[in-house]
Amino acid sequence: MIGRVPNWIVWVVGVIACIWVIPIIGIVVTSVRPPADVTLGWWRLDNIRFTLDAWMRVWDEYPLANAFWTTLWITLIGTGATMLLTPAAAYAFHFLKFPFRRTILVIIINAFVLPVQVVVIPLFQLWRDTGLIDNILAVLIPYVGLSFAWSIFLVKNFMEDFPKELIEAGKIDGCGPLATFWFVVLPNSLSAIFAVGILQFLWCWNSLLLPMLYLRTTIPLPVLLTRVSGTYDLNWDLRSVAAIVTTIVPLFVFLIFQRQFAAGSQTRTGAKE
Amino acid sequence: MSMSAADAAARSSQVSSPVGGGRRKPVAVRRRRLGETPAAWLLIIPVLILFSITVIYPLVETIRLSFFDIKGLGKPKFIGTGNYIKLFTDPAFRNTLWTTLVFTLGTTTITVSLGWFLAMLCSFAPQRTLPFRVMIFAAFGISEAVSGYMWISMLRPDQAGLLNSVIGLFSPGFAHPWLGDPNTALWMIIVAASWSGVGLPLMLCFAAVQAIPKTVLEAAYMDGAKPFAIMRFIMVPLSMPGVRVAIFINLLGALRAFDIIYVLTGGGPVRSTETVGYFMYRESMTQFKLGYGAAATVILLVAVMVISIPAIIQRTAGAK
Numbered sequence: 001m002i003g004r005v006p007n008w009i010v011w012v013v014g015v016i017a018c019i020w021v022i023p024i025i026g027i028v029v030t031s032v033r034p035p036a037d038v039t040l041g042w043w044r045l046d047n048i049r050f051t052l053d054a055w056m057r058v059w060d061e062y063p064l065a066n067a068f069w070t071t072l073w074i075t076l077i078g079t080g081a082t083m084l085l086t087p088a089a090a091y092a093f094h095f096l097k098f099p100f101r102r103t104i105l106v107i108i109i110n111a112f113v114l115p116v117q118v119v120v121i122p123l124f125q126l127w128r129d130t131g132l133i134d135n136i137l138a139v140l141i142p143y144v145g146l147s148f149a150w151s152i153f154l155v156k157n158f159m160e161d162f163p164k165e166l167i168e169a170g171k172i173d174g175c176g177p178l179a180t181f182w183f184v185v186l187p188n189s190l191s192a193i194f195a196v197g198i199l200q201f202l203w204c205w206n207s208l209l210l211p212m213l214y215l216r217t218t219i220p221l222p223v224l225l226t227r228v229s230g231t232y233d234l235n236w237d238l239r240s241v242a243a244i245v246t247t248i249v250p251l252f253v254f255l256i257f258q259r260q261f262a263a264g265s266q267t268r269t270g271a272k273e
Numbered sequence: 274m275s276m277s278a279a280d281a282a283a284r285s286s287q288v289s290s291p292v293g294g295g296r297r298k299p300v301a302v303r304r305r306r307l308g309e310t311p312a313a314w315l316l317i318i319p320v321l322i323l324f325s326i327t328v329i330y331p332l333v334e335t336i337r338l339s340f341f342d343i344k345g346l347g348k349p350k351f352i353g354t355g356n357y358i359k360l361f362t363d364p365a366f367r368n369t370l371w372t373t374l375v376f377t378l379g380t381t382t383i384t385v386s387l388g389w390f391l392a393m394l395c396s397f398a399p400q401r402t403l404p405f406r407v408m409i410f411a412a413f414g415i416s417e418a419v420s421g422y423m424w425i426s427m428l429r430p431d432q433a434g435l436l437n438s439v440i441g442l443f444s445p446g447f448a449h450p451w452l453g454d455p456n457t458a459l460w461m462i463i464v465a466a467s468w469s470g471v472g473l474p475l476m477l478c479f480a481a482v483q484a485i486p487k488t489v490l491e492a493a494y495m496d497g498a499k500p501f502a503i504m505r506f507i508m509v510p511l512s513m514p515g516v517r518v519a520i521f522i523n524l525l526g527a528l529r530a531f532d533i534i535y536v537l538t539g540g541g542p543v544r545s546t547e548t549v550g551y552f553m554y555r556e557s558m559t560q561f562k563l564g565y566g567a568a569a570t571v572i573l574l575v576a577v578m579v580i581s582i583p584a585i586i587q588r589t590a591g592a593k
Contacts, residue, residue: 005398006500010405013394017405020412020468023423026435030426041433089320098313104321106592111328113581115529117550117570119327121557122334126326145327148320153588160593177312206416208532213558222418226536229422236426247419254414255407258476 031055031240038236054237061238062228064221064245071205071220072249074136078143078204082151083197087189089148090155091181095167109156111149116209119146127214138214143204151196158192159185198257205250221246335574338567349564356568365544366552366569373548373576376463377527383467385519388474389512395475396482396508397500406475413472421536424465428452455545458538462546466533470526474519481515482508524580528573549573 029042031054037047059065092098093105119142132138162185170184186193208222215223225246228239339356341349360366391409395402412420427435430450441447451461485507493503531550534540540547540555547555550573557566578585 005401009394009397010401013391013398013402013405016391017408020409020471022435023420023427023468024411024415026426027423039433041435041438043435043438085319085323088316092313092316096309096313096316098310101313102592104317106589108320108324109588109592110585111324113525113577113585114328114332115550115570115573115577117529117531117553117573118335119331120554121338121563121567121570122331123327124558125334125563126330141323142327145323148324149328152320177309178315181316202414206418208416208418208535209554222416222532225418225422229418229425229536239422240426243419243422247415250416251411251414255411258407258410258414 027240027243030236031244033237035234035237054235054241058238058241058245061235062224062242064224064242067219067221067224068245070136070218071222074140074143074211074220075201075204077136078140078147079197079200081140081144082147082200083193085144086148086151086155086196087186087193088181090152090159091185093152094156094159094162095180095185096177105152105156108148109153111146112153114146114149116142116146120209120213123210124213133214134216134218136215136218139207139210142210143200143207147196147200147203151200154196155189155192158189162188198253201253202250335567335570338564339571341564341567343563344561352564356565357572359565360568360572365547368544369547369549369552369569372459372546373528373550375459376466376530376546376548377524379460379463380466380470380527380530381520381523383463384470384523385474385516387467388471388519389478389516391471391475392478392482392512392515393504393508395479396504399479399483406479409475410472412469415469417469417532418536420465420469421533424461424468424537425452428461452538453542455542458542459546462534462537465537466527466530469533470523473522474516477515477519478512479515481512485511521580521584525577528577528580549576 026042030038032050032052033042034049034051034053037049038044093101123138123142127133127135127138166184166188167180170180175183205220206222207220208226211220212223212226219227221242225239225242228242338349340351340353342352342355343349391406395406415423428451429437430453431448432438432441434448434451436451437448440449449457451457489507490503493507498506528548529550530548531554534546534548534551535554538546540551549569553566553569553573555566556562556569560566
């Protein structure tokens, strides 16, 4: 970029990056080596054997497959609901006029500061009284409800740059508010809605506190992992597989999204300059 | 065309419409305004219902419960500020406040300074450091439950723990229960949380520097500025907005921290790693002292609110 870049800079960043992935490499290596070979550490090279034994056995030892499907279902429904409801509300807040519009908007977008701990006790009582404990609705409702604070903010910000001409053109063609939303605004806001979907996907998949408290038998992956990782059992190989299964999907989604995120942020700043 | 002019007038402002002239508005304009309200409510009503159940109601209810003494399923008894007085005379809670402070400041300092430093280095060679940035950012995409498990295996108390082994290179036979010693457990949680978190300030500051127009940097270079001077006078000041956002996000995240503490130590040993966000869980969900836990949550809420005042003002002013 500017002048000659000293090589040591790249080296320093490279060494730090390699240190950074050691914990990740650790569980991957542990998962494919026989436990007997790694009692003195997964990095030992004196007896290298490769095995997929843990990858085969883990499904019988832990209810990992069930937890995977539970997680996938909860995440997809939670993400879908947010992706559907957020743009509708953001459109109403940005383009339509109705009483208390700004008051409601200010309350919703400032709720992002609330820690999730605030919902723990009241919703626990509410679900206990309504018999929703151990029903996936007990986590789905807060997943979706708590997402609006940031998702509406994000989509509405995107709509601020929305070309007014398109709205006017829609109106000339006889679109009412709902038709304008469905045929004009929605199809042109997909990138913002998609960004909301990715964030919500990661958040739903990785959540621990709420499912841990409100679900008992149908548990998602992070809860299953904490149930087996806190124990003093010596199946490091099985637990490592469980950890990899828990994180592989969101990690890939995250890494793919991260590239778009970097590119998107650059083009956006470029467009605004 | 006249239709769109009327619409534009209706949408533009509350001042009297130039189309109708005077105080009377054209029928079309008035009907439009009334006509938008039902559609708007239709679109936001699901959001309002869900938001009320999961944000408004819990917020009000948590504050209300904090004034009650609740034992399990028994009838709540109003005790005024009793829970708060009890909190501040409870040595465990006072210790919790200190732990929260150390954890919040520790993770934020390490995360933001290291992330910012790496961002500055990466800015000199954006292409060549791309894979390294992805490697560091990847840690940010791993859930706390999983990264907690990774660190449990890194910090095993025996020789199979990597940290013990590395220190063992210098003093053979070294073995320390990092997570079982009250003096080191909190610091290990800070290390684990920082490991996950560094990617965010790295990306934010890096993006801020990348947004500097190339011509500015080239001009500085043509004027004979050395790389260090470019960093000192151009990159550092222009990355500060990224640093501010990163500090705020990290403070907020550290105050709410729960998962990483739950997975690594469960608040132990001897409650040495309990932050306020964890304390409220322990008191309300394991001891079933719901009122007492609610009071601790309100304290957490106050701390979060104080930190967020600038962000709240900014968002409120920006909400058009």
